Amino acid sequence: MSDNKEGVTRRGFLQAAGAGVAALGAAACGAGSLAQSAEAPKEEKPAGKSRVVLVRDPKSVSADEKVDAAAVGKMLDEGLLALFGTKTIEEGLEKVFTPKDVVGIRVNCNGQPGVVTQPALAHAIASRLARAKVPENNIVIWERREDELESGGYKINTGKTGVRVLATDSDGFGFDEKETDFGSGKTCWSRIQSSLVTASVNAPVVKTNTGFGITNAIKYVTGLINNPGEFHDNKGVPYCTDLYKHPVVKDKTRLVIADALVILTDRGPHDDPRFHAVYGGILLGFDPVAVDRIAMEILEKVRGKPVRPFPDHVKHAGDNGLGVFDRERIELVEKVIG
Amino acid sequence: MRRGAVLAAAGLAIALFSGCASSRQGVLSLFPDAVVPGAGSPSAAGRLYEGMEATAVIDGGIVSYQEFGFRSMAVRDYRSGAAEITVEIYEMEDPAAAFGAYALGRDPKNEFLELGNQGWVFKTATGTHVAEFWKGVFYVRVEGRMGATREGVLALAGAIAGRIRAAGLPPAVLWRLHLFDAPPNSAQFFRGPLAFERACPEILAKALEKAETFEGFAVPYPAGRVFAIRCPEEGKGRRIRKVRDALFTEWVPVDAGAAPGPLQPFGPVLVRQGEGKETKFGAVIVENDWLFGVLGADRPETLRDLAIGLRAHVPHASLPSRPPEVFSPAVGFPKP
Numbered sequence: 317m318s319d320n321k322e323g324v325t326r327r328g329f330l331q332a333a334g335a336g337v338a339a340l341g342a343a344a345c346g347a348g349s350l351a352q353s354a355e356a357p358k359e360e361k362p363a364g365k366s367r368v369v370l371v372r373d374p375k376s377v378s379a380d381e382k383v384d385a386a387a388v389g390k391m392l393d394e395g396l397l398a399l400f401g402t403k404t405i406e407e408g409l410e411k412v413f414t415p416k417d418v419v420g421i422r423v424n425c426n427g428q429p430g431v432v433t434q435p436a437l438a439h440a441i442a443s444r445l446a447r448a449k450v451p452e453n454n455i456v457i458w459e460r461r462e463d464e465l466e467s468g469g470y471k472i473n474t475g476k477t478g479v480r481v482l483a484t485d486s487d488g489f490g491f492d493e494k495e496t497d498f499g500s501g502k503t504c505w506s507r508i509q510s511s512l513v514t515a516s517v518n519a520p521v522v523k524t525n526t527g528f529g530i531t532n533a534i535k536y537v538t539g540l541i542n543n544p545g546e547f548h549d550n551k552g553v554p555y556c557t558d559l560y561k562h563p564v565v566k567d568k569t570r571l572v573i574a575d576a577l578v579i580l581t582d583r584g585p586h587d588d589p590r591f592h593a594v595y596g597g598i599l600l601g602f603d604p605v606a607v608d609r610i611a612m613e614i615l616e617k618v619r620g621k622p623v624r625p626f627p628d629h630v631k632h633a634g635d636n637g638l639g640v641f642d643r644e645r646i647e648l649v650e651k652v653i654g
Numbered sequence: 655m656r657r658g659a660v661l662a663a664a665g666l667a668i669a670l671f672s673g674c675a676s677s678r679q680g681v682l683s684l685f686p687d688a689v690v691p692g693a694g695s696p697s698a699a700g701r702l703y704e705g706m707e708a709t710a711v712i713d714g715g716i717v718s719y720q721e722f723g724f725r726s727m728a729v730r731d732y733r734s735g736a737a738e739i740t741v742e743i744y745e746m747e748d749p750a751a752a753f754g755a756y757a758l759g760r761d762p763k764n765e766f767l768e769l770g771n772q773g774w775v776f777k778t779a780t781g782t783h784v785a786e787f788w789k790g791v792f793y794v795r796v797e798g799r800m801g802a803t804r805e806g807v808l809a810l811a812g813a814i815a816g817r818i819r820a821a822g823l824p825p826a827v828l829w830r831l832h833l834f835d836a837p838p839n840s841a842q843f844f845r846g847p848l849a850f851e852r853a854c855p856e857i858l859a860k861a862l863e864k865a866e867t868f869e870g871f872a873v874p875y876p877a878g879r880v881f882a883i884r885c886p887e888e889g890k891g892r893r894i895r896k897v898r899d900a901l902f903t904e905w906v907p908v909d910a911g912a913a914p915g916p917l918q919p920f921g922p923v924l925v926r927q928g929e930g931k932e933t934k935f936g937a938v939i940v941e942n943d944w945l946f947g948v949l950g951a952d953r954p955e956t957l958r959d960l961a962i963g964l965r966a967h968v969p970h971a972s973l974p975s976r977p978p979e980v981f982s983p984a985v986g987f988p989k990p
Contacts, residue, residue, distance in 0.1 A: 381780050411909075426713045429799060432781070460710075526758060527717030527848060535714065545706025548717050583759045586712040589797075590761065591776035625851040626858050 319343045365647035366606040368536070370576075370614075371395040372597040373653040377577045382595060385436035387654070388577070388598070390440050392440045395573070395600040395618040409448035412570040413515055418454045419445055420513035420568075422536060425459045425468035427577040427587040431580040432468035432520045437598060441517055441573055456480045458508050459537055484508055491542040499558040503541040510564050518572045518604060522611045523580035524591075524619075528552055529627030531585040532611045533572045533604035534638070537565055552629035558637045566638075572607045574599040581619045593618050605630060605639025606646045613643070659724050681728040681745040684817045686790065686810070692803065692811035694734025702728045711742070720780075721846035722754035723747030725791075732810060737802040739810055744793040749822025750869075754843050758852075762839045770794065770815040771822065772839075775808060783807040790820040827869050836873040845869045851937050852882055856926060856934045856950050857901050859889035868897065870945075878934075878950035885943055894945050898938055906934060908954060923954050937961055 371394045376387040393405055400408025413419055421441050429530025442455045443588035453476060459465045462472055462483040473481045482505040484490060491504040492511075509516070518536050525531040528551055533570060535552065537543040537559035547555035576597035583591050595618065601607040608630040615623050688696040704726040708716045711729060725745045732739040746752040756772075764774035783798040786806050794814055798807040825843055842852040847859035853872035864870065869880045870883035881913025885894040907922040915973070926934045935957040936949030951957035 379779060430778075432784070484948065525714045526852065527714035531714060538709075538713070544713070545709040545716070548709060548714055551717075552714070584715065586715045587797075588759060589780065589782045589784060590759075590764075590776050592778065592780075622855045624855045625848050 322531050343453070347511070349532060355371065359502060363637050365645050366601070366603040367399065367539055367647045367649060368599060368601040368603070368606050369395045369398045369651065370597055370599050370610065371398070371650045371651045371653065374593070374596050375474070375654045376596045377594045378544050381430070381578050381592065383434050383436045383577055385440070388434065388436045390653060391439045391598050392437065392444065392573070394653060395598055396444065398649050398651055399600045399602075405444050406448045409444060413445060413450055415449040415451065417450055417515040418513045419450050420484045420508060420516040421455065421457045421519050422509075422516055422539070423457055423459055423465075423468070423470075424536065424539065425464040425470070426531075426539070426585055427521060427523055427580060428464050428467035429469070430587045430589050430592055431521055431578060431584070431647050432437075433519045433575045434577050435469045437573070437577065438470070438519060439479065441519065445517075446479075449473070452479050453477060456482065456508065458512060459483050460506075461485045463527075467654065482508070495562070496562065498562045501547055503543055503559070505564050506540050506542075509540045509568070513568060516565075516569045516571075518569050519575065520572075521575040521579070522595075522599070522614060523584040523625060524615060525585045525627075526583060528585075528629055529623045529625050530580060530608060530612055533607045534560060534630050534633045535585075537598065540565065551625060551627075553632045554636070556629040557633045557638060560633060560638055561636075569604070570602075572601050572604050574607055574611060576611070576614060579615065581615060603639035605634040605641050608643055609634075609643060609646055610648055656849045663676075677819075679790075679819060679898045681726055683793070684743055684814050685728070685741065686817070690732070690810050690813050692806040693739050693798075693813075694732045694737065694806070697731045697733040697738075700728050700730035702726060709782065718758060718848050718852075718914060719744060719746070719755045719793075721848050723751035723845070724755070734802070734806065735801050737798065737806065738800045739796060739798045739802050739815065741810060742795045743814065744795075746791050747819075749788075749791055750825035750843075751845070752788045752791050752793045752822065753824045753970075754845055754849065755793040756786060757841070757843050758849065759786065760839055762837055764839075769808070769811055770818065771824070773811065775804060775813075780983050785811045787811060789815055789818045790822040792818055820907075825869060825871075828871055831949060833902060836879050837875075841871045841873050843869070850883075854879060854949065856936070857902075857904075859901040861923065862897065862901070875960065877952075878948060880960060881947050881949070883945040883947075885945070889963045894940055894943050898940060902936070902938065908935070923957060924949075949970060 318644045342620040373387050373391050376384050376391060396405045396408055402408040421438050423438050425432040442457060445455050448450050457479060460483060462485055465481060466471060467485055470481050474486055489507045491506055495502045495504055518533050520532045520536050523531050527548065528535060534556050536548060537556055576595045576599055579593050579595045581591045581593050599607050599610055612623050612627060631641050633639060640646055682702055685700045687696060706716060708727045723746050727742060727744045729743050744755055746755055755876060757860055764776055766772065766774050770787035770789030773785060775785040776782060777783050783794045783802060783804045787794055796807050796811040828841060828843060842853035847862040848854055849861035850862055868883055868885040870881060872879050872881035885897055902924060905924040905926050908925045921937060924936045934949065935951045935954050936947060937957060938945060938947040948957060948960040951960060
């Protein structure tokens with residue numbers, strides 16, 4: 317694989333991930349720039365913006381919240397192509413994942429049973445990774461607890477064939493014995509995050525949070541540790557930022573694919589079926605702050621009122637080098653299918 | 655002797671109505687162990703989560719309950735054939751906190767029931783039945799899935815309500831609610847910045863973090879909202895004035911030419927400043943240790959309409975010195 321100054325390359329992306337927001341933003345913008353290269357269709361791209369792709373298909377989820385897996389697969393394909401700006405999905409994914417990687421797909425099933433990262437989406441991501449030469453058994457869909465996964469519709473697979481589906485409380489995992497000082501606190505990482513996976517897809521679900529405003533890409537870090545309760549005061553500031561900036565998270569998290577198929581518009585993050593909204597969307601990006609900013613926008617549009625409390629943890633992450641919060645500096649690419 | 659009798663009676667009244675510490679029940683003891691007709695029987699033992707351990711179940715949602723005063727939560731699953739019902743019981747510091755946690759998710763469009771002090775039930779598009787209620791120091795949530803019936807959900811909720819001994823009273827600040835002629839079940843109670851910001855999204859409530867003790871409520875109307883904050887103790891209202899000033903740091907008086915003039919007894923019409931922020935108008939008044947406000951209106955004229963409605967009541971707004979004699983949760987909060 318050769319480096320391309322304008323495109324997202326794996327080496328370039330990894331350097332960007334290690335170098336902070338400027339490089340991360342450049343990587344995100346690079347995906348846009350790639351579309352202007354000789355190998356991709358030409359289109360106008362705003363300079364210096366963080367790209368977020370929103371794909372919607374009204375047929376992807378029925379009124380009674382049944383998810384159409386085939387439709388979700390098509391949405392994911394459209395989204396990946398738009399995000400990477402490549403001719404094929406494999407070409408894009410191979411820029412950020414290698415066949416040697418063990419790729420974690422960190423889903424969010426805390427809002428089980430109704431508001432979770434849909435199994436159809438997680439498995440669609442897994443199948444695209446497999447097509448990009450990541451061995452199937454090196455793909456790990458995971459959460460905190462097996463019971464959360466099962467309530468969310470997942471089937472546990474800790475075997476040696478197929479995509480693995482497991483949790484921190486699965487046999488043989490648990491948390492690191494040694495505490496990590498991440499700056500504003502100390503914690504023990506899930507061994508899945510610290511030791512098993514070498515790369516991650518952050519795959520949250522778009523929902524409100526009565527304590528934080530929203531739960532989506534940045535907030536996912538509190539699901540990777542043994543003592544989240546210690547870092548929930550002050551609306552997660554600065555803990556979420558500091559946890560996300562730790563190499564165990566930042567260096568591994570290559571992609572954000574957020575589930576906006578069924579979103580929770582109030583009272584979250586715990587499920588409250590009164591506030592489900594069938595939105596039929598997925599959000600993709602490299603920049604977790606920008607993805608959260610668009611998730612906020614979606615929630616506010618559907619709710620018809622601002623997300624409250626204001627998600628200080630997202631803004632703080634943006635102000636401290638994790639991505640772009642300023643809406644003017646986010647390029648939202650919208651694709652509608654069906 | 656007489657004094658002793660009075661004290662004993664007062665103690666009994668407190669125990670009956672406030673759910674005080676001496677009458678506190680163990681949260682796990684509230685789960686029925688036997689079969690509940692229509693709901694089934696427990697499929698596992700109840701699980702108890704104390705303090706921030708509850709993040710394992712409800713993640714960041716715990717923070718909003720903590721603001722009201724949260725102690726523990728317990729979860730237990732019931733099963734009848736394929737039907738599953740999950741019960742969550744939140745043990746709060748006092749009945750007002752239990753009301754606060756309950757009222758966070760109360761929606762005037764819910765079907766309200768005589769369940770505990772007050773409750774509601776809701777059927778979702780996916781056929782899930784959810785019931786919630788509060789009683790004493792407990793806020794309870796019951797969710798039925800996989801074909802669980804409304805009757806089963808309500809039977810289990812009713813069984814738990816029946817096991818809670820002390821009823822408790824709603825927050826004292828809400829005794830002023832009648833002044834606002836509020837739509838039933840619409841008031842949003844707050845005891846901290848998170849719930850305040852949720853109730854009054856026009857104001858980012860960081861300022862309230864400096865107010866050590868406050869509580870209040872907001873009532874939404876189509877044209878905006880009215881709110882009341884009480885910041886008791888010390889300084890004869892000095893602190894409430896500080897809270898007022900901090901809350902409205904982004905707001906300035908409207909130009910004389912554009913405003914309909916001061917809204918007596920409120921101060922000048924205020925407009926929110928800030929790049930990219932939607933224009934909103936507001937006005938406030940401090941009365942002893944209370945701050946009353948109207949805000950959220952799109953135009954000064956609609957603010958005036960709201961203010962006129964509130965103005966008629968504020969001069970007479972003295973807090974009742976004792977609880978209402980009759981508390982009828984199905985009707986709502988009584989007028990003195």
